[in-house]
Amino acid sequence: EATTDPRLSKSPTAPRGVQVERRYNLKASESELFRLLVVRESATSRLLCRYLSSHSGSDVDSALCSLCHSSKLDVQAFLQEKRQYVTEGILRIQDGYGDSKEPSISPEAVHALLGKELTTEQRLKLSSTAIDAVIKGDDESPDKRDEKSSEDKTEKTEKTEKEAPEMPETTT
Numbered sequence: 001e002a003t004t005d006p007r008l009s010k011s012p013t014a015p016r017g018v019q020v021e022r023r024y025n026l027k028a029s030e031s032e033l034f035r036l037l038v039v040r041e042s043a044t045s046r047l048l049c050r051y052l053s054s055h056s057g058s059d060v061d062s063a064l065c066s067l068c069h070s071s072k073l074d075v076q077a078f079l080q081e082k083r084q085y086v087t088e089g090i091l092r093i094q095d096g097y098g099d100s101k102e103p104s105i106s107p108e109a110v111h112a113l114l115g116k117e118l119t120t121e122q123r124l125k126l127s128s129t130a131i132d133a134v135i136k137g138d139d140e141s142p143d144k145r146d147e148k149s150s151e152d153k154t155e156k157t158e159k160t161e162k163e164a165p166e167m168p169e170t171t172t
Contacts, residue, residue: 017113023130024085030078032068041110088129
């Protein structure tokens with residue numbers, strides 16, 4: 001965990017998962033929950049699958065809390081149905097027993113985050129989502145867009161000044 005930020009800062013582009021987390025404005029605890037759900041959906045090791053399934057069951061909130069070192073309040077906030085990733089269908093929430101909710105990441109989202117080739121149907125399901133924007137390379141925050149826009153304007157102004165013919169000064 002301590003090496004994550006320095007490694008990301010040296011990388012020319014952040015991994016897709018990190019870009020998606022930034023687009024959703026996830027807090028650190030929410031990012032951990034999101035990553036756990038992606039790992040759980042994409043796990044292929046029998047040992048890891050067995051371990052993750054042993055930590056699920058009737059009290060999913062407690063399992064997520066213990067695996068991600070999050071509070072129940074963090075988990076409940078992460079699972080709110082009004083959150084963008086839920087309304088986009090990236091995070092699916094099935095009702096369990098009582099108040100329990102079983103979250104999972106959609107298969108299309110997992111495929112995209114792992115960098116797998118997507119079918120047309122999968123691309124359609126992800127269209128107009130944060131993941132779709134990241135795949136298309138549109139990972140510019142508003143601040144970066146503003147910086148780029150002002151840089152473009154400066155370059156255009158400099159170019160126009162260079163290309164414009166000099167006008168002789170006239171005196172009256």
